[in-house]
Amino acid sequence: MTRNHLITEKLQIRYPIVQAPMLGVTTPEMVAAIANEGGLGSLPVGGLSPEKTTELIRKTKQLTSYPFAVNLFAHTIPDITIAEAQQMQEYLSELGRKNGLEFPAQSIEKLVFYSYKSQIDILIAEQIPIVSFTFGIPDDESLLKLKANGILLIGTATCLEEALILDKKNIDIITAQGIEAGGHRGTFLDTIPLPQVSVMALVPQIVGRINKPVLASGAINDGNTIRAALAMGASGVQIGTAFIASSESMAIPTYKQAVLNAKDTDSTLTRTFSGRWARGLQNQFMSALDHSGLTPLPYPIQNSLTTPLRQVAQQHNNNNFTNMWSGQSAPKIQLPDCAAIFRELVRQTEIKNT
Ligand SMILES: Cc1cc2nc3c(=O)[nH]c(=O)nc-3n(C[C@H](O)[C@H](O)[C@H](O)COP(=O)(O)O)c2cc1C
Secondary structure: OEOOHHHHHHHOOOOOEEEOOOOOOOOHHHHHHHHHHOOEOEEEOOOOOHHHHHHHHHHHHHHOOOOOEEEEEOOOOOOOOHHHHHHHHHHHHHHHHHOOOOOOOOOHHHOOOOOHHHOHHHHHHOOOOEEEEEOOOOOHHHHHHHHHOOOEEEEEEOOHHHHHHHHHOOOOEEEEEOOOOOEEOOOOOOOOOOOOOOHHHHHHHHHHHOOOOEEEEOOOOOHHHHHHHHHOOOOEEEEOHHHOOOOOOOOOHHHHHHHHHOOOOOEEEEOOOOOOOEEEEOOHHHHHHHOOOOOOOOOOHHHHHHHHHHHHHHHOOOOOOOOOEOOOOOOOOOOOOHHHHHHHHHHHHOOEOO
């Protein structure tokens, strides 16, 4: 297979493989390891404070001199209904208490939700060359600023209609996120039922309509699946789950183990943890909330309300009360670190760096 010039030249990388941004799992060490191996590392900063965003970018820069992408969440922030949030918080603290995971109540009125808008100037000041985003499209003012600074933009689509909207907004590269993908759905059209299109259906339909590089994302975990994506017309791939169990990952040990052992049917779509649909391994928390009679609050409110329970569960290495985002295909290459996994992906794909 020959090198895919379209994407590698645009992204200044050697191989058309992007490490998916994975908030809560990806570390600067992971991003740097992939960048140093010739792939595109992606640093997730969705919903983080401006201070934390700067800190993570600077840490990553210390570990690699290669370019990397920074990933934003481009959603709007809904109004919070205090009474509903209080009811959810009471349910969650009771659930935690019953399961030996106590945590102090948060003051709902004091919850802070950061917008991507407060991160745009930081990305420009830090001279980030590539910005990817999910959950929507940054507003026109932000897009103009990013473009005026020569920043390459990668947007996420979960159906053809979303890809066409990204194309119209002059987004440079489109990530086609199939229903197999681990983590949150990037879906941003709420006028239709949640798109549940597979990578195999989505990639050729986007490639057939849009004359821009497309990254296939979802269930790609070895040379065969990378080659399959390229054969369908993708210019590259974006891979997440395959890196969750690596030494550079922030995942707790029981989450890593569960991902490594996961069968094709072990993951499901849930709104219980964050209020947005996401694919993760089924666990006690998801079943409990599904049967509680309560409805998860909109993202990111539900996400903030479940954070203390998830944090205390993680401290106890308890994977039953924290999210275990994972795709439908478990990691196939079981090597200890990201560099080794990445090299094996390249070797299996036989990408020639011509
Ligand atoms: C643990 C985890 C966290 C994720 N977090 C993000 C994120 O912060 N931003 C984003 O654009 N996509 C995120 N995703 C989705 C990935 O970008 C990608 O679509 C997905 O990992 C591809 O499917 P795979 O996991 O089967 O490789 C996440 C995925 C996982 C597994």
